[in-house]
Amino acid sequence: MIYHSGIFYPSDKAGLDAITGRKEEEPISSPRAIILPHMDLRRAADLYRKAFETIQDGKRIVLFIPLHRPPLESDKDSFLFFSRERTEKFINGDIAIENAGKPFSDPYEKEEASLELVFPFIASYCPSSHLVPIFSAALKSQEVRKLIETIHSLDDGNTVFVISSNMTGLSDNAEEERDRMIGILISGRPILDDFRKGHISACGSPIIEAVSRAIPGSWKLIGTAADDRKAGHAALIRW
Numbered sequence: 001m002i003y004h005s006g007i008f009y010p011s012d013k014a015g016l017d018a019i020t021g022r023k024e025e026e027p028i029s030s031p032r033a034i035i036l037p038h039m040d041l042r043r044a045a046d047l048y049r050k051a052f053e054t055i056q057d058g059k060r061i062v063l064f065i066p067l068h069r070p071p072l073e074s075d076k077d078s079f080l081f082f083s084r085e086r087t088e089k090f091i092n093g094d095i096a097i098e099n100a101g102k103p104f105s106d107p108y109e110k111e112e113a114s115l116e117l118v119f120p121f122i123a124s125y126c127p128s129s130h131l132v133p134i135f136s137a138a139l140k141s142q143e144v145r146k147l148i149e150t151i152h153s154l155d156d157g158n159t160v161f162v163i164s165s166n167m168t169g170l171s172d173n174a175e176e177e178r179d180r181m182i183g184i185l186i187s188g189r190p191i192l193d194d195f196r197k198g199h200i201s202a203c204g205s206p207i208i209e210a211v212s213r214a215i216p217g218s219w220k221l222i223g224t225a226a227d228d229r230k231a232g233h234a235a236l237i238r239w
Contacts, residue, residue, distance in 0.1 A: 067112065
């Protein structure tokens with residue numbers, strides 16, 4: 001189901017084609033992980049293009065999406081939620097969605113726009129790739145450890161892990177806090193304690209911590225969004 005068309009991205013194919021473009025050439029290798037912001041694609045398109053240009057078509061793409069509200073009462077015993085297997089008939093192409101477990105993420109797909117933000121770029125840049133969406137409410141250390149186990153179980157050598165996360169929450173000093181967060185990520189410093197203590201506010205911090213522990217390498221900056229006033233946005237890559 002499509003819930004966020006016309007809000008976070010154009011609702012017509014011509015509008016989507018104008019912001020996605022096409023991959024100039026197929027890369028010879030793909031990164032291990034990428035961090036992308038969740039924001040209006042008309043502002044973030046350049047970051048998404050640069051990121052998806054690095055992914056070989058056919059690579060499985062595991063997308064981690066942080067929940068911005070606690071799970072439903074009926075889901076209180078779970079913190080990971082998985083999309084159902086299906087072919088999503090999106091505006092500019094079909095998206096093959098692969099299921100990685102239960103419980104299903106149906107109610108969270110309505111709330112979180114991040115899943116749909118990658119659809120236009122998968123359809124344009126990686127039409128043969130399978131997408132594995134995982135919604136996460138991980139906060140505690142033991143939940144991050146379970147998330148690491150999940151990453152290891154999915155890391156088959158043909159998978160790219162994409163994290164949907166802004167660098168800050170709402171802030172009066174968005175650019176300054178964004179740049180500080182970028183510096184922390186590039187330094188390789190653990191971030192979970194800082195996140196839990198409120199020293200940093202990147203919504204995907206527990207997921208970033210898990211991916212950073214599970215996958216060797218270092219984060220490198222792809223770019224930042226222009227005119228960050230209310231929240232900080234950036235894209236990073238891990239080879």
